[in-house]
Amino acid sequence: MKIGLLFSGQGAQQAGMGTDLYEALPEYKSTIDRASEVLGYDLSDVMKDADKIAQTQYAQPAILSMSNAIVNALGSALQHPIAALGLSLGEYSALTAAGAMNFEQAVAIIKDRGQYMQTVGDANPGKMAAIMGEDQKLIEAVLAQLQAKGKQVFPANYNTFAQLVIGGIAADVDEATAALTAAGIKRTIDLPVSGAFHTPLLKDAAVQLSERLATEEFADVNYPVYSNTTSEPFIIADLHETLTKQIVSPTYFAQAMKKMLDAGVDTFIEVGPSDTLIKFAKKIAPKDVKRYAIKDLESFNEVKELLTAEEV
Known part of the structure; x- marks a missing residue:
């Protein structure tokens, strides 16, 4: 063993x-x-x-x-x-x-x-959401596009090869989940946390x-x-x-x-x-x-x- x-x-x-x-x-x-x-x-x-x-x-x-x-x-x-x-x-x-x-x-x-x-x-309240999907490069690309527009939302936890948690300012995380859904991501889950950890x-x-x-x-x-x-x-x-x-x-x-x-x-x-x-x-x-x-x-x-x- x-x-x-x-x-x-x-x-x-x-x-x-x-x-x-x-x-x-x-x-x-x-x-x-x-x-x-x-x-x-x-x-x-x-x-x-x-x-x-x-x-x-x-x-x-x-x-x-x-x-x-x-x-x-x-x-x-x-x-x-x-x-x-x-x-x-x-x-x-x-x-x-x-x-x-x-x-x-x-x-x-x-x-x-x-x-x-x-x-x-x-002092800096944030939000985190789990994004389900095997195409994590797509998730990263969508977040990079939002960051280029000044949005504060980031990859936070690569938990599995099909679950990537994102975090950032609450409104920006919401915008990201909407953009990811539009890009073809089928499932996102808001997480019950008090801050945007690992961002x-x-x-x-x-x-x-x-x-x-x-x-x-x-x-x-x-x-x-x-x-x-x-x-x-x-x-x-x-x-x-x-x-x-x-x-x-x-x-x-x-x-x-x-x-x-x-x-x-x-x-x-x-x-x-x-x-x-x-x-x-x-x-x-x-x-x-x-x-x-x-x-x-x-x-x-x-x-x-x-x-x-x-x-x-």
């Missing part, structure tokens, strides 16, 4: 996430409690609060903490992965699990990152994050972690620059996952509050690639049993 770990991104959060894991697994509880000490508030309570967990400043630390708590709770049952990939915020979870930063360091960084993005997003509208948050990361030190990873920004494994010496660019640059999740498959991954395990990335994998990976998601106690026990049986 050649495992590629997947780490959920923002948007996966939901009220009550991880409650059954917290109550049943001591190592999971310990990890969440360590996060609470860094954050200065009870993270387990925030995870139950529908209003708070919907906010960027709370959602980001919650998802990172839950994802790493699951990995910690798996312990020795989790065989050594050969690669990892997170979606946006999930990159920090992946880098932490792989040893590039320690858990408390990651929580502190993400606490600040979430606040930067919350504040800048509130230039978040440039002020990128500046703040760059300053925040300037004094941080990072360690070598125990296995490759693929970057959304480059679709290649992170280079630790460039981590500060790459994570800063990530805030205002498109994510190339599909391209990075394809390279993980080329590197030999035959089993994907997503950890976090949802199974969104496993659904992406269904669109990207061959059918014989195994896919699992750990998002609650039931799925945790099922996957742990499978991993333990594989070791035997």
